[in-house]
Amino acid sequence: GEDVEQSLFLSVREGDSSVINCTYTDSSSTYLYWYKQEPGAGLQLLTYIFSNMDMKQDQRLTVLLNKKDKHLSLRIADTQTGDSAIYFCAEPPTGGGNKLTFGTGTQLKVEL
Amino acid sequence: ETGVTQSPTHLIKTRGQQVTLRCSSQSGHNTVSWYQQALGQGPQFIFQYYREEENGRGNFPPRFSGLQFPNYSSELNVNALELDDSALYLCASMGGGTSGSNEQFFGPGTRLTVL
Numbered sequence: 001g002e003d004v005e006q007s008l009f010l011s012v013r014e015g016d017s018s019v020i021n022c023t024y025t026d027s028s029s030t031y032l033y034w035y036k037q038e039p040g041a042g043l044q045l046l047t048y049i050f051s052n053m054d055m056k057q058d059q060r061l062t063v064l065l066n067k068k069d070k071h072l073s074l075r076i077a078d079t080q081t082g083d084s085a086i087y088f089c090a091e092p093p094t095g096g097g098n099k100l101t102f103g104t105g106t107q108l109k110v111e112l
Numbered sequence: 113e114t115g116v117t118q119s120p121t122h123l124i125k126t127r128g129q130q131v132t133l134r135c136s137s138q139s140g141h142n143t144v145s146w147y148q149q150a151l152g153q154g155p156q157f158i159f160q161y162y163r164e165e166e167n168g169r170g171n172f173p174p175r176f177s178g179l180q181f182p183n184y185s186s187e188l189n190v191n192a193l194e195l196d197d198s199a200l201y202l203c204a205s206m207g208g209g210t211s212g213s214n215e216q217f218f219g220p221g222t223r224l225t226v227l
Binding site: 004035041042043044045048088090099100101102103104105 | 114116145147152153154155156157160168170202204215216217218219220221
């Protein structure tokens with residue numbers, strides 16, 4: 001089955017880069033996702049990466065994928081206070097489909 | 113805003129009661145998934161509906177049931193509520209079929225508290 005792990009907490013200063021890490025178990029995952037959840041809100045899809053890619057950049061966001069180590073990271077450049085939230089990585093199930101398995105989430109705190 | 117709406121936003125029930133949560137999917141989306149997010153945890157998949165049929169279920173007991181209507185809106189019903197059912201319940205809609213990894217659009221959730 002799928003299992004997704006993340007570190008629980010990250011604190012950075014405004015303007016610095018944030019790197020949020022995730023490990024996953026299903027090597028057959030075709031896509032991997034990053035979601036953002038602000039307090040009291042639902043989930044917002046930030047970005048996703050195809051499994052045949054090593055890197056994807058989207059404005060301030062950079063996703064790196066190491067398939068060999070089953071490691072996914074999200075880098076946020078020039079982190080702002082509005083980036084403070086919980087970030088989840090997620091993978092679809094073995095064999096495909098639309099059910100997502102989420103990690104426990106990494107709480108990002110941005111300090112002035 | 114994702115275009116996915118859920119009602120109610122908050123709900124308080126007591127143990128043993130039954131609850132119905134509602135979700136309106138984004139226009140044109142025929143697939144709805146429900147997730148349970150306990151405090152401090154990631155969302156856990158409950159089940160998914162595609163064109164009014166259940167299309168996949170997570171590790172939840174039968175007292176969790178659902179419906180999808182012809183307009184693709186959906187309900188989540190929970191019978192015999194337990195204290196551990198207290199959580200944020202999220203629905204997510206997506207369009208275009210049952211395979212692949214199309215983007216899922218999440219609603220704001222319903223916060224259920226069971227006393």
